[in-house]
Amino acid sequence: MEYRLSERAASLAPSMTLAITAKAKELRAAGEDVIGLGAGEPDFDTPEHIKAAAAQALADGFTKYTPAAGTPELRAAVARKFERENGLSYEPQQIIVSSGGKHSCYNVMMALCQAGDEVIIPAPYWLSYPEMVKLAGATPKIIATTDTTEFKVTPDQLRSAINDKTRLFILNSPSNPTGSVYTPEEIRALGDVCVEKGVLIMSDEIYEKLIYGDARFQSVAACSPDHQAHTIIVHGLAKAYSMTGWRIGFMAAPLPIAKAISAIQSHSTSNPTSFAQSGAVEALDGPQDHLDEWLGHFSQRRSFACEKLNAIKGVSCVNSEGAFYLFPNISGTGMKSVEFCERLLAEVKVAAVPGIAFGSDDYIRISYATSMENLQQALGRVESFVGSL
Numbered sequence: 001m002e003y004r005l006s007e008r009a010a011s012l013a014p015s016m017t018l019a020i021t022a023k024a025k026e027l028r029a030a031g032e033d034v035i036g037l038g039a040g041e042p043d044f045d046t047p048e049h050i051k052a053a054a055a056q057a058l059a060d061g062f063t064k065y066t067p068a069a070g071t072p073e074l075r076a077a078v079a080r081k082f083e084r085e086n087g088l089s090y091e092p093q094q095i096i097v098s099s100g101g102k103h104s105c106y107n108v109m110m111a112l113c114q115a116g117d118e119v120i121i122p123a124p125y126w127l128s129y130p131e132m133v134k135l136a137g138a139t140p141k142i143i144a145t146t147d148t149t150e151f152k153v154t155p156d157q158l159r160s161a162i163n164d165k166t167r168l169f170i171l172n173s174p175s176n177p178t179g180s181v182y183t184p185e186e187i188r189a190l191g192d193v194c195v196e197k198g199v200l201i202m203s204d205e206i207y208e209k210l211i212y213g214d215a216r217f218q219s220v221a222a223c224s225p226d227h228q229a230h231t232i233i234v235h236g237l238a239k240a241y242s243m244t245g246w247r248i249g250f251m252a253a254p255l256p257i258a259k260a261i262s263a264i265q266s267h268s269t270s271n272p273t274s275f276a277q278s279g280a281v282e283a284l285d286g287p288q289d290h291l292d293e294w295l296g297h298f299s300q301r302r303s304f305a306c307e308k309l310n311a312i313k314g315v316s317c318v319n320s321e322g323a324f325y326l327f328p329n330i331s332g333t334g335m336k337s338v339e340f341c342e343r344l345l346a347e348v349k350v351a352a353v354p355g356i357a358f359g360s361d362d363y364i365r366i367s368y369a370t371s372m373e374n375l376q377q378a379l380g381r382v383e384s385f386v387g388s389l
Contacts, residue, residue, distance in 0.1 A: 016354060017357065017365075021038050034345070034349045041238065041242065042242040042294065043371060044242045046242050047283075049287060050279045050283045053278050053279045053281065054246075054278055057274070057275040057278035065274070067271060068265050068266035069096045070095070070271065070277060071097070072092065073277075075096075075097060075250075078097070079091065079094075080285070082233075082252060086222050087222050088219065088228065094258045095250060095258070096251050096253070096262055097248065097280075098269075099249065101206045101235065104235070104251040105129070105132055105234050106135070108232050108253075108261065109132045109135065109136040109138070110264050112168055113137065113167055118140075118163070119140055119168045120158065120166060120168070120199075121141065121143070121170045123142050123358065123360055124145070124178050125358055126358070127358055129170055141161055141166070142359055143157050147316070147363075150180050151180045166197070167200065171203045172204040173217075173218075174215075174217070174322025177327050177353070178318075179325045180318075180321060181321040181322040183218070187223065188220070188223045191223050195227060195230050198230075199230070200231070201231045202234060203220050203234070206234070207239055207240075207322050207323040208240070210239060210324060211295075212302060212322065215322060232251060234249065239323070239324075240291065243279075246276045246280070248273075248276050297372075301324075302319065302326070304372070304375065308379045309326065309379065314333040315329065316328065316329045324367055324368050325367055327358075327360075329362055329363050330363065333386055335389075336362070337354035337364050347385055348381035350382060353365040
């Protein structure tokens with residue numbers, strides 16, 4: 001029998017990060033000594049006090065449906081977080097809790113975009129952004145950047161890309177896959193263009209707390225009331241609290257947009273997991289002591305990995321300022337990203353993600369969310385691989 005797929009399903013590219021991770025696990029299961037540098041999650045466990053709060057909620061029988069947009073307690077905790085950490089005032093009704101940060105992004109596209117709209121996405125980009133835009137019937141409009149500008153789009157580039165079809169601009173700082181962090185001045189300048197042109201901003205801030213050195217996080221919504229009125233913040237607990245499997249994301253938006261997203265969620269996934277939301281309240285309101293320790297480890301690994309990569313002939317790497325990724329340029333090896341990553345996995349058993357998945361084929365993404373021992377072994381293998389070419 002021939003099965004007809006919808007055009008939206010047929011047009012999608014599968015997630016290359018998930019495919020690489022699956023291939024690495026398959027090789028490990030077959031007894032191969034594979035080191036994975038593709039992970040988009042911390043290698044640390046969820047802090048104990050967060051797990052205890054969820055376990056207590058489960059023991060107390062908090063296992064039923066909650067409101068589709070999240071429990072009142074968690075929406076209030078998110079609002080407190082924005083007030084306390086970002087100087088932003090939101091009513092709980094403007095907060096929607098979702099099944100992960102990815103789900104929040106998807107909901108934004110479903111609520112705001114349709115056929116004929118364009119969404120501006122700087123490349124390198126998180127690989128799901130363009131696919132979500134296409135699922136909403138809109139068209140991704142890519143602005144290319146390179147390591148020569150630290151992968152940052154300029155206000156002039158953004159202004160030139162905006163036209164009558166532009167519905168949304170996606171801003172991701174700190175960035176996946178590059179680790180780039182826009183300065184507060186750069187954030188304001190991009191926001192100014194969108195306010196001037198009447199373009200909405202989806203600001204993906206999930207790596208907010210993972211910042212190194214002198215870099216400083218700035219939410220575009222906090223630049224002025226006008227900026228806040230043009231911004232939908234998408235966020236979550238996966239990265240800063242190592243809660244990737246908990247599937248708790250959240251977003252903050254102008255009330256009409258929040259209401260639309262709540263309605264969409266009520267007819268698609270309904271509420272996120274009840275007892276995971278109890279753990280999320282504790283994550284936001286409870287102790288944050290783990291962050292300094294994690295950042296210390298990440299920063300040490302980041303410095304080691306960047307120095308090691310830059311010492312490899314044919315490879316160059318801009319150091320990241322946030323998240324837990326490096327995005328080295330491998331064009332000096334004479335290979336594009338897919339060939340490089342396929343051979344790297346086959347020949348020296350190191351899994352990295354091809355840059356083409358992020359819109360930049362001369363690069364690969366390496367995650368340093370792994371132990372220093374793994375990182376040392378893996379980059380030693382990368383050095384040997386490139387040296388053998």
